[in-house]
Amino acid sequence: MYAVKEGRCGRRQRALLCCVLVAAWEAVRGQLRYSVPEELPKGSFVGDVAKDLALELAALGARGARVVSPGRTQYFVLHASSGHLVTAERIDREQLCENEPQCVLRCELIVEGEMKVYAIEVEITDINDNTPKFRVEEMKLRMSETTTPGSRFPLRVAQDPDVGVNSLQSYTLSGDEHFSLSVQAGADGEKRPELVLAKALDREEAAFHELLLRASDGGDPARTGTARIRVAVLDANDNAPAFSQAVYTVRVPEDVPVGSTLLRVTATDLDDGTNGDVKYTVNKITDKALKLFHLDAKTGAIKLAMNLDFEEAQSYKLEVHARDGGDLFDTATVSISVTDVNDNAPEISVRSALSEISEDAAPGTVVALLHVQDRDSGANGEVRCSLGEGVPFRLERALDDYYSVVTARELDRERASEYNVTVRAADGGSPALRSGAVLALRVLDVNDNAPVFAEARYSARLPENNAEGALVLTVRAWDADWGQNARVRYRLREGRLRGAPLSSYVSVQAETGALYALRSFDYEEVREVELWVRAEDGGAPPLSSNVSVRLLIADENDNAPQVLYPPAAPGPGPGPGSGAGVGAWGSASGAWSWAGVELAPRSAEPGALVAKVVAVDADAGQNAWLSYELAKATEPGLFRVGLHSGEVRTARSPLARDAARHSLVVVVKDRGRPALSATATLTVVLAENVAELLSELGSAAAPAEPAGSLTRWLVLAVAAVSCLFLAFLLLLLALRLRRWRRSRLLPPPSAGAALRGVPASHFVGIDGVRAFLRSYSHDVSLTADSRKSQLRCAGGSCCDTLPARPPPDEAAPLRGEDAAAHRAAEPDGLPVSAATAAAPHSLPSRSPLAPVFDSPWCRVFPSALQVSFDGESVTSTCLFLLLYPNSL
Numbered sequence: 001m002y003a004v005k006e007g008r009c010g011r012r013q014r015a016l017l018c019c020v021l022v023a024a025w026e027a028v029r030g031q032l033r034y035s036v037p038e039e040l041p042k043g044s045f046v047g048d049v050a051k052d053l054a055l056e057l058a059a060l061g062a063r064g065a066r067v068v069s070p071g072r073t074q075y076f077v078l079h080a081s082s083g084h085l086v087t088a089e090r091i092d093r094e095q096l097c098e099n100e101p102q103c104v105l106r107c108e109l110i111v112e113g114e115m116k117v118y119a120i121e122v123e124i125t126d127i128n129d130n131t132p133k134f135r136v137e138e139m140k141l142r143m144s145e146t147t148t149p150g151s152r153f154p155l156r157v158a159q160d161p162d163v164g165v166n167s168l169q170s171y172t173l174s175g176d177e178h179f180s181l182s183v184q185a186g187a188d189g190e191k192r193p194e195l196v197l198a199k200a201l202d203r204e205e206a207a208f209h210e211l212l213l214r215a216s217d218g219g220d221p222a223r224t225g226t227a228r229i230r231v232a233v234l235d236a237n238d239n240a241p242a243f244s245q246a247v248y249t250v251r252v253p254e255d256v257p258v259g260s261t262l263l264r265v266t267a268t269d270l271d272d273g274t275n276g277d278v279k280y281t282v283n284k285i286t287d288k289a290l291k292l293f294h295l296d297a298k299t300g301a302i303k304l305a306m307n308l309d310f311e312e313a314q315s316y317k318l319e320v321h322a323r324d325g326g327d328l329f330d331t332a333t334v335s336i337s338v339t340d341v342n343d344n345a346p347e348i349s350v351r352s353a354l355s356e357i358s359e360d361a362a363p364g365t366v367v368a369l370l371h372v373q374d375r376d377s378g379a380n381g382e383v384r385c386s387l388g389e390g391v392p393f394r395l396e397r398a399l400d401d402y403y404s405v406v407t408a409r410e411l412d413r414e415r416a417s418e419y420n421v422t423v424r425a426a427d428g429g430s431p432a433l434r435s436g437a438v439l440a441l442r443v444l445d446v447n448d449n450a451p452v453f454a455e456a457r458y459s460a461r462l463p464e465n466n467a468e469g470a471l472v473l474t475v476r477a478w479d480a481d482w483g484q485n486a487r488v489r490y491r492l493r494e495g496r497l498r499g500a501p502l503s504s505y506v507s508v509q510a511e512t513g514a515l516y517a518l519r520s521f522d523y524e525e526v527r528e529v530e531l532w533v534r535a536e537d538g539g540a541p542p543l544s545s546n547v548s549v550r551l552l553i554a555d556e557n558d559n560a561p562q563v564l565y566p567p568a569a570p571g572p573g574p575g576p577g578s579g580a581g582v583g584a585w586g587s588a589s590g591a592w593s594w595a596g597v598e599l600a601p602r603s604a605e606p607g608a609l610v611a612k613v614v615a616v617d618a619d620a621g622q623n624a625w626l627s628y629e630l631a632k633a634t635e636p637g638l639f640r641v642g643l644h645s646g647e648v649r650t651a652r653s654p655l656a657r658d659a660a661r662h663s664l665v666v667v668v669k670d671r672g673r674p675a676l677s678a679t680a681t682l683t684v685v686l687a688e689n690v691a692e693l694l695s696e697l698g699s700a701a702a703p704a705e706p707a708g709s710l711t712r713w714l715v716l717a718v719a720a721v722s723c724l725f726l727a728f729l730l731l732l733l734a735l736r737l738r739r740w741r742r743s744r745l746l747p748p749p750s751a752g753a754a755l756r757g758v759p760a761s762h763f764v765g766i767d768g769v770r771a772f773l774r775s776y777s778h779d780v781s782l783t784a785d786s787r788k789s790q791l792r793c794a795g796g797s798c799c800d801t802l803p804a805r806p807p808p809d810e811a812a813p814l815r816g817e818d819a820a821a822h823r824a825a826e827p828d829g830l831p832v833s834a835a836t837a838a839a840p841h842s843l844p845s846r847s848p849l850a851p852v853f854d855s856p857w858c859r860v861f862p863s864a865l866q867v868s869f870d871g872e873s874v875t876s877t878c879l880f881l882l883l884y885p886n887s888l
Helices: 057-062 287-292 690-699 707-745 819-824 832-838 856-860 871-883
Strands: 031-037 045-048 065-068 076-079 084-087 104-111 116-125 138-144 152-154 168-174 179-185 191-197 208-217 224-234 247-253 261-264 279-284 293-295 301-304 315-323 329-339 347-353 356-358 366-373 383-387 393-397 402-407 418-427 434-444 457-463 471-474 489-492 506-508 514-517 528-536 544-554 562-565 592-600 609-612 614-616 627-633 639-641 647-650 661-669 677-686 763-766 769-772 775-781 790-799
Touching: 031 045, 045 116, 057 065, 065 076, 076 104, 104 347, 152 329, 168 179, 168 191, 179 208, 191 208, 247 261, 261 329, 279 293, 287 293, 287 315, 293 315, 347 434, 366 383, 366 418, 366 434, 383 393, 393 418, 402 418, 457 471, 489 506, 506 528, 562 677, 592 609, 609 677, 627 639, 639 661, 677 690
Parallel strands: 031 116, 138 224, 247 329, 356 434, 457 544, 592 677
Antiparallel strands: 045 084, 065 104, 076 084, 104 116, 152 191, 168 208, 179 191, 208 224, 261 301, 279 315, 293 301, 315 329, 347 366, 366 402, 383 418, 393 402, 418 434, 471 514, 489 528, 506 514, 528 544, 562 614, 609 647, 627 661, 639 647, 661 677, 763 769, 775 790
16 A cells, blocks of 8 residues: 655646555645545455544544445445544445546545544545447448548447546457558547558459457556457449538536437438438447437437436537448537536535533534535535524534534523524525425533522411411422422421420421421410521532521410409319419309409499409400400399409499398400300408408308218218118018018917016107117007007017116106006006907007107008017117108
């Protein structure tokens, strides 16, 4: 490989051998130039781009360097690991640059990380890979035997796509002494073979002549192509066809319709008959032109067979023969020039573009590289580019056909988070053709905005006695940034309230900004809370802002009025709001009572001030507005209370019949909902002096037993009586069973025991009733008339329970009655049973058993009844019946 550096002022011709790589480069305006032969295999080395541009190999891979070629086919690629430019496929020079003396391919190296572009030109040099080739393998000529020696006959030329020394260089002829070969050089340097008649022809000697035409190029080794020439000798043909002009020229626009006649060639022949018939053929034409044009053999009209394209070829040349029937011909050249039409809109190719850009990018940052071209020529190919309005970008020309889209000012994602930048291109044709491309660019967020609260200051009212954990209010802050930078978290700034940390009173939810009360507030202790809430975003570093929050504790009617005067009366314990040692008691309705004693003279006039009830309420506002009213008074019309002042005044003058001591109950109410109240009890004594007041108070010094205590004693008494009654019934049943059992085991009691034999000391008076202290067995006969009932006592069953003492001389009378009168009512010595048997004996009305037998119970059972009882049983029974005569 040989490297040849080209100067900036000119270029030198390079002659290279086959399979030799020639690379050339020049650093002109950032351009690289290399030279490689055609037909190299894929991946062949072209040039060391990294070295020539002084680029770091690591930077090429990291920054996304790549090679872009115009058109759809990419002929070169860049190896990022080595920095070498290599071929992407096999390159055929003749296919890319037909008939062009120099074939140059252009591409661009784009470094996306730096948004830079470098132009690269690669010249494709020719190698001798094509053999000269005739369009026909056999050429047929007709000559009259009268043709003059020295006459020249043009032959078809051979085609060799190679250029330079590898192109067609020479022709040679062999085969017959009658002909020789002459090679003429055309104006364009092309070699044109001509057959020269060297010796007169004789048809009788030879009717046909066979020749061999050989075409050779200058390659090493040389390549050769051949064609056979068959010359037929004819009879005399005096005149050859002649074109009206040697060169035909026409200019047609590239948009001429297919089938149009571009021009007509004409040739005339003075002969008659078949010798005067002229036919037109194309002697020399390229393969591309052969597809585009059609020559009418009879009329000489050249028509368009396919659409023309100025961008592919600007001119075509044809060589036309006019041949008569005697095979005489003439040659003319047809030159067709194609003029450009503005039929191609500008093409915008985005070579490199950013999809995202940070909003803090500096002005002038390249966001896209554009390649703009128009295949038209002249004014039709001049392109003007512009950007849409209202975008913070501008266009800058990078290379001849390259533009850079750069930022014109600082970006702000909060104003526009993305841009659709429209690039417009218009050519200079008339009318102008336009095209456009849209660049979608998203602006990346930078944490450049602090959270902003929805309100400059927050305030809320919180009723006192709130529940713990109650929602107070919600603060809300927005961050104009995006993503993590816009994630707002809330927290409470440290502070203290009444000596305790503020965080023990309220808390804020970090995600939602909801403010909660952690404890129940008391308006009488804390009336407002001032605190600060901080909102902080999730950026790095984070940005924050603060907002003031004012919590107003709203008063609730949770405090009953407190009576300051009269002073509190002593009670079981201190009431709410009372100091230690001050007595107050609650009523059933939740009000609190207070008591005091006042003096009012009996000579007081109506409206005289007696006392004043003074009360306060710890609440505020309407809940603390107090009103006074007289709820209860001993004499309702004697006193009145001021509704708002609490002053107790006389409503009238006291009268002599009015009691000396009056009790007034004053109710103090607030205006809360529901209203709370307290009562104050005033004792007003109508007295003229203090001594009279003290005397009145002394008479009422012994306080009555509370109603609750009396009720308790009544309940106990009823319970005790009930227990006694049940015991009596059980005892009665037991005695009855006992008597029934003894009646079966013992004989009937004998007579002889008399009541008068019992001494008076054996009786004890109980509420006017005598009861036995000794135990006796009695038989009692009860009749419907209890006053005539009988009693029989069995002396044998008597059991003295007291210490034995001599019997008295005579028995003591019952309840003080005369003992003699009592003995006179009964016969001496007769037992009770005998007296009863003799005549029913009625108990005296003054008898101790008279109440028993005269009770309603006895009247219920009119039939005779015998009861056995002892002294204690009688005493208990009689006592019960005396206390509760109707209980049975």
